[in-house]
Amino acid sequence: MELKDKIKAIIPQAVFSETGELVVTLLPDDFRRVAETLRHDKEEPMDYLRDIVGMDWGDALGALYYLESTVTYRRITLKTSTADREQPFLPSVCDLWKTAEIKEREVYDFFGIRFLNNPDMRRIYLREDWKGYPLRKDYDMDSNPLDLDNEVNSDTTEEYYLNSDGTIKGHENTVFDRDAFVVNIGPQHPSTHGVLRMRVSLQGETICKVDPILGYIHRGIEKLNEGLTYPQTLAFTDRLDYLSAHQNRHALCMCIEKAAGIEISERAQYIRTIMDELQRIDSHLLFYSCLVMDMGGLTPFFYGFREREMILDIFEGTTGGRLIQNYNMIGGVQADLHPDFQKKVKAFIKHLRSVIKDYHDIFTGNVIATTRLKGVGVLSREDVISLGATGGTGRASGWANDVRKHHPYALYDKVDFREITYTEGDSFARYMVRMDEIMESCKIIEQLIDNIPEGEYRVKTKAIIKLPEGVFSSSVETSRGEFCVVLESHGDKYPYRLHYRSTGLPLVHAMDTACRGTKIADLIAIGGTLDFVIPDIDR
Amino acid sequence: MEERSVGMEIKKQTAIRSMKYEEFKNNDYLEEMVRELNRNGAGVIVGAVDDLLNWGRSNSIWSLTFGTSCCAIEFMALGAARYDMARFGFEVTRNSPRQADMIMVLGTITYRMAPVLKRLYDQMAEPKYVIAVGGCTISGGPFLKSYHVVNGVDKIIPVDVYIPGCPPRPEAFYYGMMQLQRKMKVEKYLGGVNRKEKEPEEEK
Ligand code: SF4
Secondary structure, three states: OOHHHHHHHHOOOOEEEOOEOOEEEEOHHHHHHHHHHHHOOOOOOOOEEEEEEEEEOOOOEEEEEEEEOOOOOOEEEEEEEEOOOOOOEEEOOOOOOOOHHHHHHHHHHHHOOEEEOOOOOOOOOOOOOOOOOOOOOOOOOOOOOOOOOOOOOOOEEEEEEEOOOOOEEEEEEEOOOOOOEEEEEOOOOHHHOOOOEEEEEEEOOEEEEEEEEOOOOOOOHHHHHOOOOHHHHHHHHOOOOHHHHHHHHHHHHHHHHHHHOOOOOHHHHHHHHHHHHHHHHHHHHHHHHHHHHHOOOOHHHHHHHHHHHHHHHHHHHHHOOOOOOOOEEOOEEOOOOOOOHHHHHHHHHHHHHHHHHHHHHHHHOOHHHHHHHOOOOOOOHHHHHHHOOOHHHHHHOOOOOOHHHHOOOOOOOOOOOOOOOOOOOOHHHHHHHHHHHHHHHHHHHHHHHOOOOOOOOEOOOOOOOOOOOEEEEEEEEEOOEEEEEEEEEOOOOOOOEEEEEOOHHHHHHHHHHHHOOOEHHHHHHHHHHHOOOHHHHHO | OOOOOOHHHHHHHHHHHOOOHHHHHOOHHHHHHHHHHHHHOOOHHHHHHHHHHHHHHHOOOOEEEEEOOHHHHHHHHHHOOOOOHHHHOOOOEEOOHHHOOEEEEEOOOEOOOHHHHHHHHHHOOOOOEEEEEHHHHHHOHHHOOOOOEOOOHHHOOOOOEEEOOOOOOHHHHHHHHHHHHHHHHOOOOOOOOOOOOOOOOOOO
C-alpha cells in the first residue's frame, strides 16, 4: 500500500505538496495521530526518525519530520506547524522515537518551539541565558554580544503538558538531584574528540547518567547559509565533519543538482565515489589511531597516521588540499585527476593490504584491548534504531542501515561490496565494523580505479544558480553514519533554509544509554568507539 | 625546494611564489625588540645566563592542547611520525594548563567557548605564549558573520604569533612555531618577560 494512501485513510484532509519532494502537511493533532499509526504499523513500522528540521515560514513556525522504515526502507516526510509566534507549542514524539528527545531540544533552541510532554526543554547549543532564537527570520544578529562570564548550568528543566481543560501547564524536572555526585568532563579534554562536554553522575564508580552539553563549537552554519548563494554554501560542508569532507560536500552537491536538474558526467561520478571511499579509509584510520591512543597505546597511533599520510598525499595531488579539499562542485568536481592518481591509489591499496595485519596483531587480539571493549557499552538493535544512531554504531548492533546499499547514489549500485554488520552491539563490535569497512572500501576502489571513463569532469552550469520552489533532500553514507541535507528553496539564488542532519548528534545522545551501569573508566573507550566528530554535531 | 625541469614559465612562477630562505630570518618586529633590549643594556653575566635560559626555554616548549575543530587534526598530524614536531623542541603536548608553556588555539572559538579559553589562559603559569592558528582564530575566518563566533581570539587573550590558513599546512605550523622560538630567544628572561600578575579576580 502506498504510504500516501495510508495517511489519507487516517486523515482525509492531509495536504500533499509535490513542489520538490513529497511533503505531507498536517495539523499538530492530526500529525500526532499519523505519527503514532505509522510508528506502530505491523508490516511496515516507520521506526527510524531520520531528522526533525525546524522551520520558520514567517507566518508559521513548525518542523519537518523525516521518517524511514527499517523493514522496507521507504521514506516519508511529514510537516506540521503552529501560527503562534509568542508561545509556539507542538506535540512531542519522544515517546515514539527516543532520538526526538534531543532533536526537539535543538528545534527549541533555534526556533523557540516548545514540545508538549518532552521531559527536557533546556537549550542545547546556546548558553542558557541566551536571548532570542537565532534561526528565526526576525532574529536580531547583534542581540547577544560576547559574554566572558562563566556559565552556570542549571540542574532543573521544564516540562510542558496539556491539561485536561485544554490549558498548557509546566512543571519542573530535575536533571541531577542535590545528592548526585556529578563529575564534569570536557569541554577541553583530549579524549572527547573535540569539545564535547559531559556531566556524569556517579554511584561509586558506576555511571548513573550522562548529560551532554553541546554548542562549544556551534558556528551558526545554518544561519550563515541563508545569506549565501548556492555555490558559496559548499565551503562550510567540509568544515562540519572534516573527516567526511568529501562525502558531506557530495551530499550537498547532489541535492542542488537534483533540484536544478543538472546531470553530471559518468567520469565525475567515478571520481566522487573513489574520493568518498578514500575519505572513509582516512577517517577509519584516524578512528583506529585515536581509539587506541585514548586507551593508552601510542604505537598504533603512528601506524594509523603513517597510512593516513599516504591518502592525504593522494588528495593533495588532485585537490590541492590535505584535510579540507573543497573538491566537489555543483556539476562535477573542481579539477581533473592528477596523472599519477591511479598509480598512487593502487600502490596505496596494495600497501594497506600488506600492513593491515600489523594493526590487528598489535591491538585487536590484545588481551587488554579485548577485555576493555568486549561486552562493554552494549546498545541493542531497538536502542540504535530508536536513537537513530546510524553508521558503524548501528551496524554493530545488527541494524543494516547503509545508505549506500539501501538508497544507492553515485555508483554504489554498480559495485559489489558487503554491508558489514555485527550483532553484539558492544564497543568491540563497533571497532570491528570499522576495521572491516576499510577492507570493503579498498574493494570498491579496486573495482573502479581501472575503469574511470574519459569525459569531462564537470558540466557547465549557469553562473547564477536558482532552484525551483520546494523542499529537497539528499542523503549519503559518510564515514560515521547517514548525513542528510534538507533544502527549502523559495525560488531565489539563496536557500530559504539549508539544514544538515548531524551524524554525530544521535551518537552523543546514545552515550547515556550505552554508558549507564558501566564504569567511569570505560566512558572514554565507549565514546571513542561511537566515533563522533563534534563540529558536525554543533554545526 | 624540489627543482622542476619543465620549461621557463613554471620556474618563473615558483620563484615568485615561494619565499626566499633569507627572508625567513627577516623580521622587523623581532629586530626592533632586540634593539630595544640593547638600548636598555644587560649585564655580562645576566646576559649570558639569559641566553642560556632562553636557549633551553625555546627548545622545550610544551603546548596546551586546545583543539576545537579542523585545525586540530592537522596539529595531530604534526605529532605523528612524518612531521614529528618533537624534532624542534615541541616534545609533548600537555592537557593541563599548569604544565604548559604556550597555548595553541586550534579552531573556531565560539561565544560559549570564550570564557573557557580565557580561564585556561589565566590558569597557565608565566611566562606564557599564545599562537593563534587558522583563519578562525585570527578573525573568525569563514564564520566571520556568525552570531556565535568570536572574531579573533585576540579579543580575549593576547596573541604572540598568528598562523594563517584554513587549515595551515604543517610547514606553516612550523614556521609559526619557530617564530615563537625566535621571539623567546631575544627576550630578557631575568626581569623581563615575567609579567606581574594582576590582582587576582574574584572566583565566580
Ligand atoms: S581556520 Fe579553517 S580549518 Fe581551521 S578551524 Fe577554522 S574553518 Fe577549520
